[in-house]
Amino acid sequence: MLFSGFDIIIPVLVVLVLLLLFAGIKTVPQGFNYTVERFGRYTRTLTPGLNLIVPFIDRVGAKMNMMEQVLDVPTQEVITRDNAIVAVDGVAFYQVLTAAEAAYQVSGLENAILNLTMTNIRSVMGSMDLDELLSNRDAINEKLLRIVDDAASPWGIKMTRVEIKDINPPANLVESMARQMMAERNKRAQILEAEGLKQAEILEAEGRKEAAFRDAEARERAAEAEARATQVVSEAIAAGDVQAVNYFVAQKYTEALATIGSSSNNKIVLMPFEASSLIGSLGGIGSIAREVFGEGNASSATSQRVSSARPPRTGPSQE
CATH class of the missing domain: 3.30.479.30 (Band 7 domain)
Incomplete structure (x- = not known):
C-alpha cells in the first residue's frame, strides 16, 4: 500500500502541534513562581496554575519557592x-x-x-x-x-x-559565673537578714518607747489622783474637819500593815508600834462612819474594828 505525500504531512503536522502545545503550556504548582525569559531576558513571572508562553522563543528561567x-x-x-x-x-x-x-x-x-x-x-x-x-x-x-x-x-x-x-x-567561664552568682546570692541574703534585724530592733525600740510613754502616763495619772486626794484632805483640814485627817492617816497605816503582812519572805513580823495611835485612828474612822451611815451601825462596826485591832493581853490578870 502506497502512502501519498498528504498522508505523510498530516501525522507530521499533528506531532508538531502536540510539541507546540507541550512547549507553550506551563503548569506552575502552588507555592512557586516561574520567571519567563525571552532570548535570555526576563519578561514576566508565571503564577500558580496553567500558563501559556511562546514556544521555542520563551523559556522558563528560575523556579522560585514562594513559601516561607x-x-x-x-x-x-x-x-x-x-x-x-x-x-x-x-x-x-x-x-x-x-x-x-x-x-x-x-x-x-x-x-x-x-x-x-x-x-x-x-x-x-x-x-x-x-x-x-x-x-x-x-x-x-x-x-x-x-x-x-x-x-x-x-x-x-x-x-x-x-x-x-x-x-x-567556655566551661571555665561558666564555672566562674556560677561562683559569682553564688556570691551575689549570699550577699543578698546577708543584706536581707541585716535589714530584718534592723527592722526588728526598730520595732522593739518603738515598743519600749511606747511602753515607757504608757508607764509615764499611768504614773502621771496616779500622781494626779494622789494630788487630788491630798487636796481634798487639805481642804477638809482647812475647814476644821479633824476626822478627815484621822481617816487619811488610818488608811495609810492599815495599807502599810497589810503590805507587810502579805509578804512571802517572812513568816513572823515583829514590829514595835503604839497601839493607842492605831486605835485612835480607827476611832476617827468610826466617827466618820457614824456621820455617814448612822449612829447604830457605825458604833457596832467601829467596836468590831477596835476589838480586832487591840493586841492580846499577856501575863497574869489583876483582880
Whole structure:
C-alpha cells in the first residue's frame, strides 16, 4: 500500500502541534513562581496554575519557592566586648516576595542570606558584654531581624524571623559565673537578714518607747489622783474637819500593815508600834462612819474594828 505525500504531512503536522502545545503550556504548582525569559531576558513571572508562553522563543528561567523557608545558621565563635569567647548558632526564616528580584538581583540566594546573618550575628553580639548577651536574647533577635531584613530587602525577600538558638560560653567561664552568682546570692541574703534585724530592733525600740510613754502616763495619772486626794484632805483640814485627817492617816497605816503582812519572805513580823495611835485612828474612822451611815451601825462596826485591832493581853490578870 502506497502512502501519498498528504498522508505523510498530516501525522507530521499533528506531532508538531502536540510539541507546540507541550512547549507553550506551563503548569506552575502552588507555592512557586516561574520567571519567563525571552532570548535570555526576563519578561514576566508565571503564577500558580496553567500558563501559556511562546514556544521555542520563551523559556522558563528560575523556579522560585514562594513559601516561607528556614535556614540553619551553623555554630560560630563570637568575641564579646569584654573579650569573652562564646559559641553561637541560630536559625533564620525568610520568604521570597518578588521572584524576579530574588532570581536576578543576587547569585546564590540561600548562601547570601546565610553569610549576611552570620556576619551580623558577630557584629551585634560582639558589641555587647557577656552578661548583657546572656540576659537580652530577645533584644538581640529583634536587632538582628531588623538589620538583616533591611540588607536583604533589595533581593525581593522578607526576613520573618532571626533566632539565636544556643549561646555556649567556655566551661571555665561558666564555672566562674556560677561562683559569682553564688556570691551575689549570699550577699543578698546577708543584706536581707541585716535589714530584718534592723527592722526588728526598730520595732522593739518603738515598743519600749511606747511602753515607757504608757508607764509615764499611768504614773502621771496616779500622781494626779494622789494630788487630788491630798487636796481634798487639805481642804477638809482647812475647814476644821479633824476626822478627815484621822481617816487619811488610818488608811495609810492599815495599807502599810497589810503590805507587810502579805509578804512571802517572812513568816513572823515583829514590829514595835503604839497601839493607842492605831486605835485612835480607827476611832476617827468610826466617827466618820457614824456621820455617814448612822449612829447604830457605825458604833457596832467601829467596836468590831477596835476589838480586832487591840493586841492580846499577856501575863497574869489583876483582880
